[in-house]
C-alpha cells in the first residue's frame with residue numbers, strides 16, 4: 610500500500626523530443642487513478658519514470674512520503690504490468706509467480722501460501738503447472754497481473770494491460786480488475802488510451818495530452834464538466850459535435866449561429882454564463898445524445914434542416930449523421946437516438962430531415978485557447 614506523488618515532471622529525450630512538460634499528479638493510498646490520453650501523450654514515459662526505468666529531466670517522484678527520484682527500480686517497491694506481458698517462457702506459471710518472491714528471499718512456505726491466495730483470486734489455480742505457451746491470452750494476462758500482485762508492492766503501475774485482448778475478454782477483465790483492486794486495496798496508476806476502460810474503472814481520471822495535464826476529475830465530472838475542448842471531445846462516445854459558432858445580439862433578440870443554423874437564446878440563458886462579448890471566436894459543442902431529430906417541415910426554436918448523410922445501427926441505439934447545408938461550409942451533426950425513436954424518421958441517404966439544438970445543452974469554448982467558457 611502506498612501513496613504516489615509526482616511533481617512538475619519534465620522529460621526531454623536525447624533526440625530533443627519533449628515528452629513531458631511539467632506533469633504533476635498524485636494517487637492516494639488505495640486509489641485507482643487512470644492516466645488517459647491519446648497516443649504519444651506521454652503516458653508510458655510517466656509510468657517508466659515512476660518505476661525508475663527512465664531518468665527525469667526535471668521534477669521528482671515521491672512514494673509513501675519518500676523522494677525516490679534517484680532510487681533504483683528495485684528499491685522503489687513498485688510493480689509494473691505491461692501489455693506485452695513478459696512471462697518467462699521456459700518456467701511454469703508457479704515459477705513465474707514465485708520469481709519476484711524468490712528475488713526477495715521469502716521463505717518457501719510464504720511463497721506457496723501467497724501464490725495460492727493470488728491464484729485463487731485470479732482463478733488460475735488450475736494453471737500453475739502449465740507453461741505460458743499453453744495458456745490463452747486472457748490467462749497469460751491474469752498470470753502477469755498475478756505476478757505483480759503477489760509482491761505486495763506499494764504502488765501498481767499498469768500500462769495498457771488488457772488492450773491486446775479481444776473485446777469480450779476485455780469487458781470481463783475490466784470488471785475483474787476493479788474487483789481485484791478493491792480486494793487487494795491496491796494503489797494503482799493505470800495507463801490507457803481507452804476512455805471506456807477509464808470511465809468504468811477509475812476513481813479519478815488524469816487526462817493527459819502532448820505532455821501536459823488537461824484535467825483531473827472523477828469520470829462523470831470529466832464527462833459533464835470538461836474544462837477544455839480537448840477533454841470535451843476526447844471523452845464521450847460518439848464524440849461531441851463541434852462547430853465554429855457566433856453570438857448575434859440585436860435588440861431583445863439573441864441567437865447562436867451554429868452549423869449554419871439559428872439557435873435562439875434568451876436573457877435567462879445569457880445571464881447564467883459569463884459575458885461572451887469579449888470572446889473573438891467561439892466553438893460550440895453538443896453531445897450526440899443531446900441533439901434530437903425533427904421532421905424537415907417542423908418549425909420552432911433551434912431547428913436546423915439538412916439531409917441524412919449516414920445511419921449506423923448499434924443494437925439498441927442508432928447514430929444519424931445529418932448534413933447541414935448552410936453557411937459557407939458543409940457540416941455534419943451527429944445524433945444518437947434510440948431504435949424506437951429512429952423509426953419515426955427517414956433513413957435513406959439524402960432524405961430531408963432536421964435536428965433540434967437546445968441551447969441548454971450547448972457547451973461553448975474559446976477557439977483561441979480551447980478553454981471551456983460555459
Ligand code: ATP
Nearest residue numbers: 622624626628647648649650651652653654655802
Ligand atoms: P502510446 O499510447 O502510443 O503508448 P504514450 O502516451 O504512452 O503513447 P509515450 O510513449 O510516453 O506516449 O511517448 C511520448 C512522446 O515521447 C512521444 O512523442 C514519443 O515518440 C516520445 N518518446 C518516447 N520514448 C522515446 C525515446 N526513447 N526517445 C525519443 N522519443 C521518445
